[in-house]
Structures are given as structure tokens and as C-alpha cells.
Amino acid sequence: MARKIFCEAYIQDMTGPGYVWIIYGWYDNLWWLEKDNTIGCTVMEMDMAISSATILTIGVVTLSSEEGPTISGLTPQELQSQFEDRLAWPINGGFTRTPETTYSAYGYDTAWAIALVLNKSIEVLKEKVFSNGKKRRLENFTYKDGEMAQMFLYLMKEIEFDGASGYVAFKNGDRLGDLVISQMQGNLTRHIALYSTQNERLKWINNITWNGGFIPSDHTEIIKLRHGIGWRLYTIMGALAGIGFMLACFFGGFNVKYRKHSIVKMSSPNLNSIIIIGSTFGYLSVIVRGLDGTVLFLETAITSCQVLY
Incomplete structure (x- = not known):
């Protein structure tokens, strides 16, 4: 099953330094090098997929590393030694121990x-x-x-x-037992940390070796960017709007002062005043509403945005 998953990950380009895989720790050493005709990857491709990614395994602690006595009064190491002695077989006048039972x-x-x-x-x-x-x-x-x-x-x-x-x-x-977290480093599996279910603590034994030399991101990184017009464009448009505002004020004063003049009366002074007032607000809006987060401090920009909009 694991070979099929890693083969599909290799085909979909989901292996490499940017990926961390967490799998169960009950597989044999070099399990990915076994030829499997049911998958679409070669042994070489499987080896490339495994070696390029950071792979952690989670398994049970087969023998406690505690040095204190167990309920029997013997330490785990003493019990294991007795167990191996009981499985020793006589060969040529001596004894040989059988391979360790996991x-x-x-x-x-x-x-x-x-x-x-x-x-x-x-x-x-x-x-x-x-x-x-x-x-x-x-x-x-x-x-x-x-x-x-x-x-x-x-x-x-x-x-x-x-x-x-x-x-x-x-x-x-x-x-409820202790768990061991290991890492596949090359062709070896190295214990990284122990997790105790008794006190819910994680004890680090060795450091994780990150392929590629960097720690992959464990979440989607969100980068907040403030978008707005550049200060050069704002300066130019603000200057032009300022000139337009001053001209509107000048024509507004001219319209008020000479509104009874026959030529001005023919152009409808009241309508002129409405147009000038609208133009004044239009020029002011260019200056005021152009003050966004790229020009002002963020707090000031938020306040002005709430007031204006």
C-alpha cells in the first residue's frame, strides 16, 4: 500500500525537499526497494521518491528505554536478555542466540x-x-x-x-503505550523522539534532518500586501487636482462677485455655482481619497477609510 502511495506521489511530483511524509513504522527496512509489479514505478524511481523527501515514521516502543524496574522487579533490558537466553540454541558445543523478536x-x-x-x-x-x-x-x-x-x-x-x-x-x-517517532535517513531508520501517553510529553532524542536544508512549511502561507497607487502618481494627480481646486475657487469667486453683470447673468450664475461646487468636491476627493495605505500609516489609512467610505 505504501509503495503504491509513494509511486502516485512521485508521478504527481509530490516528493522532494518541500514535502514531509508521516507513515506507520511497521514496514521492514528498505521496503520501497522490493519489486512490485502492481505499481507503475520502477525500483529506481521509488528510491528517488523516498530519498528526496523527509519521511517520518510513527511506531510503538518495542522495548522501554527506562532504566528503572518494571512490575516484575527487573529492568526492560534484563528481561530482554533473559528472553534471548531462553531462546538460545546449542550449536557445536556452544550457544547462539536467535534473532531478536520485535x-x-x-x-x-x-x-x-x-x-x-x-x-x-x-x-x-x-x-x-x-x-x-x-x-x-x-x-x-x-x-x-x-x-x-x-x-x-x-x-x-x-x-x-x-x-x-x-x-x-x-x-x-x-x-495506551509510548510511541516512537523515527526518520528514514538514507537506508537507516533513526529514532527522533519519544511520546509518552502517561504524561503527554514529547522527548526529543535526535534532530530531524531536513532534505534540502530547510524546514518545509506546515501551512498555507498568507502574505498580506497593501495595494494602492504609487507616491509619484499621487503627487502628480494631487498637484493637478490642487490646481483645478484653486481655479474652481477663483471662478466661484468671480461668479459671485460679477453675478449681476449682464454677461454673467446670461450664463446662469446659479447653475455656474452648482457646477463649481461639484468640481471643487471632485478635486478634493482626488486628494483625500488618494491617501491610502501606501501613503499614510496603516492605522491612519484605516481611520480615513472608515470616515470617507
């Missing part, structure tokens, strides 16, 4: 969780009366007994302990 610590913690739940249920069953009006013992349980199963599920919520795989607790039937 989820052995989880099997160990599962056995402890079951034991703790059963131990808790013994005391509960001494007082609990079921729907048939009778009490039951632990040995009376069957897989068809839904009531006892619900009781076990309820008791499971109260279970919490430090196990070989880390902190063990349950919520709604799901295991």
Missing part, C-alpha cells in the same frame, strides 16, 4: 495485564451478583459469558503498570 516485550506485558485483571476479579466476584441472581467464581467463566467479559473490560481500565514495553494502561479497550 514484540516480545508486548507479549510479556500482555501476560502481566491478564494476570492483574484476573487477580482483581477474584475480589470483585466475591460480592458481585449477576443477572440470574447468583454469584460466580472465576473458574465458571466461559467465552459466551458476556457479563463476566464486561466485568473484565471494566477492570482492565483500572490496570496500569510499568512494563517491558513502557507504561501500560488501557482506555476503551485500547492500549
Whole structure:
């Protein structure tokens, strides 16, 4: 599935330094180099897609890194060493250890969780009366007994302990365990950080290596630009509007002073006054309304905009 997704991403040009991929960490090493005839990419193209992008994996902690004792009294490292010793096989008079089992610590913690739940249920069953009006013992349980199963599920919520795989607790039937964030660096997977579900803290172990040397953006960048006329154009138009305003004032005064003159009376002084007043406001609007954010401070421009509009 992952090979198909990365192949499609490569075809659509969604790989490279500007992309970060987060995938589950249960895949084998060099999984993308396995030949797959169901996808439309070659092994070389898959290698280019993987190596060009920043790829993080999220997986479970297979063995706790805590140095303190677990519920058994032994540290996770001591438990793992005992487990490997028990799997040693005699060869030529000596012993050789089998390859490490990835989820052995989880099997160990599962056995402890079951034991703790059963131990808790013994005391509960001494007082609990079921729907048939009778009490039951632990040995009376069957897989068809839904009531006892619900009781076990309820008791499971109260279970919490430090196990070989880390902190063990349950919520709604799901295991709450620590997560490890790793990065595929070349042909190796390197642990980057640990996330603890117990205290909801992220502990960084190593730095992330960003392909391309920069951190890709995790959101759409919004750049706000103030658009307006340039100050040169505003100066020229403002000067012309100022000249027009002064001429309008001059002609307005001339019209008022000589309105009773026969020649002026023939041109309708009242109509002239209306035209001059309109022209005056028109020239003023060029000067005032041209004062936008490129000329004034932003706060002043916003205030003038609210007043004028």
C-alpha cells in the first residue's frame, strides 16, 4: 500500500525537499526497494521518491528505554536478555542466540495485564451478583459469558503498570503505550523522539534532518500586501487636482462677485455655482481619497477609510 502511495506521489511530483511524509513504522527496512509489479514505478524511481523527501515514521516502543524496574522487579533490558537466553540454541558445543523478536516485550506485558485483571476479579466476584441472581467464581467463566467479559473490560481500565514495553494502561479497550517517532535517513531508520501517553510529553532524542536544508512549511502561507497607487502618481494627480481646486475657487469667486453683470447673468450664475461646487468636491476627493495605505500609516489609512467610505 505504501509503495503504491509513494509511486502516485512521485508521478504527481509530490516528493522532494518541500514535502514531509508521516507513515506507520511497521514496514521492514528498505521496503520501497522490493519489486512490485502492481505499481507503475520502477525500483529506481521509488528510491528517488523516498530519498528526496523527509519521511517520518510513527511506531510503538518495542522495548522501554527506562532504566528503572518494571512490575516484575527487573529492568526492560534484563528481561530482554533473559528472553534471548531462553531462546538460545546449542550449536557445536556452544550457544547462539536467535534473532531478536520485535514484540516480545508486548507479549510479556500482555501476560502481566491478564494476570492483574484476573487477580482483581477474584475480589470483585466475591460480592458481585449477576443477572440470574447468583454469584460466580472465576473458574465458571466461559467465552459466551458476556457479563463476566464486561466485568473484565471494566477492570482492565483500572490496570496500569510499568512494563517491558513502557507504561501500560488501557482506555476503551485500547492500549495506551509510548510511541516512537523515527526518520528514514538514507537506508537507516533513526529514532527522533519519544511520546509518552502517561504524561503527554514529547522527548526529543535526535534532530530531524531536513532534505534540502530547510524546514518545509506546515501551512498555507498568507502574505498580506497593501495595494494602492504609487507616491509619484499621487503627487502628480494631487498637484493637478490642487490646481483645478484653486481655479474652481477663483471662478466661484468671480461668479459671485460679477453675478449681476449682464454677461454673467446670461450664463446662469446659479447653475455656474452648482457646477463649481461639484468640481471643487471632485478635486478634493482626488486628494483625500488618494491617501491610502501606501501613503499614510496603516492605522491612519484605516481611520480615513472608515470616515470617507
